Amino acid sequence: MTALGVALYASIVSAVVVTFEPYIWSNVEIGGGGGFVPNIIFNPSSPGLAYARTDVGGVYRLDPYEDSWTQLLDFVNDTNANYMGAGAYALATDPVQPENLYIAVGLYTNSWDPKNGTILKSHDRGESFSFIPLPFKVGGNMPGRGLGERLAVDPNNNNILYFGTRSGNGLWKSIDAGDHWSQVSNFPSVGTYAPDPTDTSGYNSDITGIAWVTFDLNTDATDGSSRIFVGVANMGSDNVFMSTDSGSTWTAIPGQNNTFIPHHGALSPAENALYIPYANGVGPWDGTLGYVMKYFIANGSWVDITPAQGILDNYYGYSGISVDLQRPGTVMVAPSNEYYPDANIFRSTDGGASWTQIYSYGYPPPNYVGTKTPYYKFDVSAAPWIDTFLTGNSEQVGWGIQGLAIDPHDSNHWLYGTGLTIYGGHDLLNWDASPRKNITLASLATGVEETAVQGLTAPISGPKIVSVVGDVGGFVHTDLSAPPLPFTNPIWPGTASDVDHAGANPSNIVRLSGIASSSTVSVATSTNGGSTWSPYAGAPSPSENIYGGKIAMNGSPFSTVHGLQSNAIIASDKLNKTIFYAASGSQFFVSTDGGSTFEQKAVLGDSTTPVRIAVSPFKTGELFVSSDKGIWHSSDPGSSLSSMPGPTAAWSISVGKASSLTSPVSLFAAAQMNGVNSMYRTDDLGETWARLSTTQDGLGAVDFMVLAADPNVYSQVFAGIGGRGIFYGHS
Ligand SMILES: *[C@@H]1O[C@H](CO)[C@@H](O)[C@H](O)[C@H]1NC(C)=O
Ligand SMILES: *[C@@H]1O[C@H](CO)[C@@H](O)[C@H](O)[C@H]1NC(C)=O
Ligand SMILES: *[C@@H]1O[C@H](CO)[C@@H](O)[C@H](O)[C@H]1NC(C)=O
Ligand SMILES: *[C@@H]1O[C@H](CO)[C@@H](O)[C@H](O)[C@H]1NC(C)=O
Numbered sequence: 241m242t243a244l245g246v247a248l249y250a251s252i253v254s255a256v257v258v259t260f261e262p263y264i265w266s267n268v269e270i271g272g273g274g275g276f277v278p279n280i281i282f283n284p285s286s287p288g289l290a291y292a293r294t295d296v297g298g299v300y301r302l303d304p305y306e307d308s309w310t311q312l313l314d315f316v317n318d319t320n321a322n323y324m325g326a327g328a329y330a331l332a333t334d335p336v337q338p339e340n341l342y343i344a345v346g347l348y349t350n351s352w353d354p355k356n357g358t359i360l361k362s363h364d365r366g367e368s369f370s371f372i373p374l375p376f377k378v379g380g381n382m383p384g385r386g387l388g389e390r391l392a393v394d395p396n397n398n399n400i401l402y403f404g405t406r407s408g409n410g411l412w413k414s415i416d417a418g419d420h421w422s423q424v425s426n427f428p429s430v431g432t433y434a435p436d437p438t439d440t441s442g443y444n445s446d447i448t449g450i451a452w453v454t455f456d457l458n459t460d461a462t463d464g465s466s467r468i469f470v471g472v473a474n475m476g477s478d479n480v481f482m483s484t485d486s487g488s489t490w491t492a493i494p495g496q497n498n499t500f501i502p503h504h505g506a507l508s509p510a511e512n513a514l515y516i517p518y519a520n521g522v523g524p525w526d527g528t529l530g531y532v533m534k535y536f537i538a539n540g541s542w543v544d545i546t547p548a549q550g551i552l553d554n555y556y557g558y559s560g561i562s563v564d565l566q567r568p569g570t571v572m573v574a575p576s577n578e579y580y581p582d583a584n585i586f587r588s589t590d591g592g593a594s595w596t597q598i599y600s601y602g603y604p605p606p607n608y609v610g611t612k613t614p615y616y617k618f619d620v621s622a623a624p625w626i627d628t629f630l631t632g633n634s635e636q637v638g639w640g641i642q643g644l645a646i647d648p649h650d651s652n653h654w655l656y657g658t659g660l661t662i663y664g665g666h667d668l669l670n671w672d673a674s675p676r677k678n679i680t681l682a683s684l685a686t687g688v689e690e691t692a693v694q695g696l697t698a699p700i701s702g703p704k705i706v707s708v709v710g711d712v713g714g715f716v717h718t719d720l721s722a723p724p725l726p727f728t729n730p731i732w733p734g735t736a737s738d739v740d741h742a743g744a745n746p747s748n749i750v751r752l753s754g755i756a757s758s759s760t761v762s763v764a765t766s767t768n769g770g771s772t773w774s775p776y777a778g779a780p781s782p783s784e785n786i787y788g789g790k791i792a793m794n795g796s797p798f799s800t801v802h803g804l805q806s807n808a809i810i811a812s813d814k815l816n817k818t819i820f821y822a823a824s825g826s827q828f829f830v831s832t833d834g835g836s837t838f839e840q841k842a843v844l845g846d847s848t849t850p851v852r853i854a855v856s857p858f859k860t861g862e863l864f865v866s867s868d869k870g871i872w873h874s875s876d877p878g879s880s881l882s883s884m885p886g887p888t889a890a891w892s893i894s895v896g897k898a899s900s901l902t903s904p905v906s907l908f909a910a911a912q913m914n915g916v917n918s919m920y921r922t923d924d925l926g927e928t929w930a931r932l933s934t935t936q937d938g939l940g941a942v943d944f945m946v947l948a949a950d951p952n953v954y955s956q957v958f959a960g961i962g963g964r965g966i967f968y969g970h971s
C-alpha cells in the first residue's frame with residue numbers, strides 16, 4: 241500500500257458521515273420564569289422597550305402589547321461566545337439610539353467558567369449581535385449580580401460607556417460605543433467586599449467590585465455628562481464616588497454613610513437627586529440591615545429616608561429601587577432579604593419623606609405575631625404554579641428583589657424580578673388613591689423560561705412529558721403550550737433530581753427529590769400518569785437523609801441493591817420489569833431479579849465515566865450507554881456491547897420512535913462528533929448521523945442537556961436546556 245493509500249484509509253475509518261438537519265424548536269411552556277431575575281431595565285426614550293436580565297438564562301425583551309418576553313441569547317454556543325454567555329451580568333439600553341443594546345455575559349469568575357467575558361453589542365434591540373471579547377471574566381451568576389446597572393451608556397454622548405467589573409478589575413470605559421475598552425486607571429476603588437473571603441472555590445471570595453454607574457442627565461458637556469456617579473461594593477469605607485469633569489478625576493462624595501453597600505444609584509433628574517438603597521450584603525439572598533439615602537446634588541446634602549425605622553422593622557437590607565420619571569418625588573424601594581412574613585415593598589410620593597407599604601402588618605404584643613393585610617389582589621393566571629409550588633397558596637410578594645422598575649412612560653406599569661419570577665401590574669396608581677385601592681400583583685413573566693431541567697421522562701401514553709427541575713420541583717405536561725401543574729403530595733419546595741416511568745405500565749411514574757428534607761420522603765409515585773401522587777412508603781425515611789441521584793422504575797418495591805457501587809448509573813428495561821441495567825467506570829451490569837442483585841456482563845471499552853443508559857420503549861434489551869468515550873449499543877439485554885461509530889464523547893441520550901418499520905431504532909444524543917459538540921440523531925445505529933440545528937445553533941452547553949425522545953412522534957425530542965426550560969423540536 242502506498243503512503244497515500246494509508247492516509248486515505250486512516251481518514252475513512254475515522255471520519256463519520258454527519259448530515260445537517262434543520263429542526264423547528266419551541267419551548268414547552270412552563271411560564272412564570274422559574275429562576276432569579278436580577279434586574280429589569282427600561283429604555284428611558286422608547287416607550288415599551290424593556291429588558292429582563294437573568295443570571296443563568298440569558299436576556300429577554302419585553303413585548304409590551306402582549307405582556308410577554310422574547311429570549312435574545314439562544315444563539316450562544318460553545319464556539320461563538322462563551323457558552324456560559326447565558327449569564328447576563330450587566331445590560332445597557334441606549335437612551336439616545338434605543339436600537340442599541342449592550343450586554344456583558346459570562347457566568348463565573350472562578351474556575352467553573354473557563355473563558356473570559358464578552359460584550360454583546362446589538363443595533364437592532366437584540367435581534368443580532370457582534371462580539372467584543374473582554375480580557376477578564378464576568379460573573380453573571382455570582383454574588384452581587386443584582387447590583388447595578390454597572391454597564392451604562394452616557395445619555396449626553398452615547399459613544400461613551402462605562403462598565404464596572406468584579407475581581408479587582410475596576411472601572412472600564414469605552415469611547416467608541418463599546419468596540420474598545422480600557423481601564424479607568426485613576427478611579428479610586430476596585431472594591432474590597434467579598435461575601436466570604438475564605439471560600440476556597442473562589443465563588444464567595446471573589447471581590448464584588450463596581451456596583452453601578454449613573455450618569456447625571458442634567459450635566460451635558462462637550463465630552464458627555466460632566467457628572468457621573470459610581471457605586472462600589474465596599475462596606476465601611478468610601479463607596480459612592482463622583483466625577484464632575486466627565487471622568488477625568490474622581491472623588492468620594494463627602495458626607496456619605498458608607499457603613500453598608502450601595503446597591504443602586506437611581507437618578508431623579510427633576511428633583512436633581514440620587515436615591516441609593518444600602519444593605520450589609522450584596523444579595524441576592526443576604527442582607528440583614530440597611531438604609532436608604534437621598535443625595536441632593538445641588539447642595540451636596542445627604543438625607544436618610546430609610547422607610548422602616550426601629551429595631552423591629554429594620555432587619556433586612558434594601559435593594560430594588562425605581563423613581564417614576566413622570567412624577568418627580570414618586571419612588572419605590574424593595575427589601576432585598578425580607579422573608580418573614582414576606583417582602584414588603586415601599587412607595588413614597590413625597591420624595592421619601594413618608595412611605596406606604598404593599599401590605600400592612602401589625603405587631604400586637606405580647607408575641608409580636610402580626611396579621612398580613614394585603615393592598616394587592618394576586619393574579620397568577622399566567623402561571624398558576626408559581627403560587628402553589630411552594631406552600632400551597634402563599635400569595636407571596638417575593639424574595640431577593642434586586643430589580644424593580646417603574647415604566648418611564650407609564651406610571652401605572654411596573655415590574656420587579658424575584659428569586660422566582662417577574663411580578664408587576666398595570667394599575668400602580670391605585671396605590672396612591674384615597675381611600676387606598678388595591679393594586680393587581682400579577683405574574684408578568686410569560687415567555688420567560690428559566691428553569692434548570694434535571695430530568696425528563698416521556699411515557700408512551702398519558703402526559704406528553706414529566707419534568708423535574710431545579711429550585712421549583714417539577715411538572716406534568718399534558719399540553720405543551722399551557723402552563724403545567726406543579727407536583728403535589730408531596731410538594732418539594734426545591735430541586736427535584738430525577739423522574740422515570742414504568743415502560744410496561746406508563747401511568748406508573750416515580751420522582752426523586754434533590755434536597756434534604758426532614759419532613760417529606762424523598763420518593764413519590766403516581767399510578768395515574770401524574771394526576772395524583774403519594775409519598776412512597778417503601779423509600780428511605782427522611783431521617784436517613786437520602787436524596788438526590790438517579791432513579792429508575794419498574795413497578796417493584798424498593799429495596800437495597802447488591803453488587804453496585806453507589807455512583808452507578810441505572811435504568812429499567814421498559815418492557816420486562818424484572819430487568820435493570822447499571823454502569824460504573826467501564827463496567828456494565830444487568831439485574832434479572834427486579835434490581836435485587838446485579839452482575840457484571842460487559843465492558844464499555846476504556847470509558848471511565850458512563851453518563852446515561854437509554855433503553856428502548858419498543859424492544860426488550862435494546863439499549864445504549866453514553867460515556868466520556870462515546871456510545872455503546874446492546875440488543876441482547878446487555879450481555880454484549882458494541883461501540884457505535886461516530887461519537888467520541890456523549891452525555892444525554894434517548895431512544896425515540898423509529899422512522900419506519902425498516903429502521904430499527906432512532907437514537908438522539910448530546911454528543912461530540914468530529915470535534916463538534918451538538919445534538920445528533922441516528923436512524924441506523926450510527927451508520928449515519930444527522931446534526932440537528934438547535935435554536936440559532938445555540939441551546940447552551942451540550943453536556944448539560946437532558947434529552948427525552950418522544951416515543952409517539954418520529955423525529956421529535958424534548959430537551960432540557962440549562963436555565964432555559966424545556967424545548968421540543970422536530971424536523
Ligand atoms: C483572558 O484574558 C486575559 C487577559 O487578556 C488573558 O491573559 C487570558 O489568557 C484570557 N483567558 C482566556 C481563557 O482566554
Ligand atoms: C450610618 O448608618 C449606620 C447603619 O444604619 C448607622 O448606625 C449610623 O448611625 C449612620 N451614620 C451616620 C453618620 O448617620
Ligand atoms: C438641599 O436641597 C434640598 C432640595 O432643595 C433641600 O430640601 C435641603 O433642605 C437642602 N439641604 C441643605 C442642608 O441645604
Ligand atoms: C385587597 O385584596 C385583598 C385580597 O388580596 C382583600 O382581602 C382586601 O379586602 C382588598 N382590599 C380592598 C380595599 O379591596
Ligand SMILES: *[C@@H]1O[C@H](CO)[C@@H](O)[C@H](O)[C@H]1NC(C)=O
Nearest residue numbers: 816817818819832833860877
Ligand atoms: C423477563 O426477563 C426475565 C429475565 O431475563 C426472563 O426470565 C423472563 O422470561 C422475561 N419475561 C418476559 C415476559 O419476557
Ligand SMILES: *[C@@H]1O[C@H](CO)[C@@H](O)[C@H](O)[C@H]1NC(C)=O
Nearest residue numbers: 315317319320916917918937
Ligand atoms: C455556533 O453558532 C454559530 C453562529 O453564531 C454557528 O456558525 C456555529 O456553527 C455554532 N456552533 C455549534 C457548535 O453549534
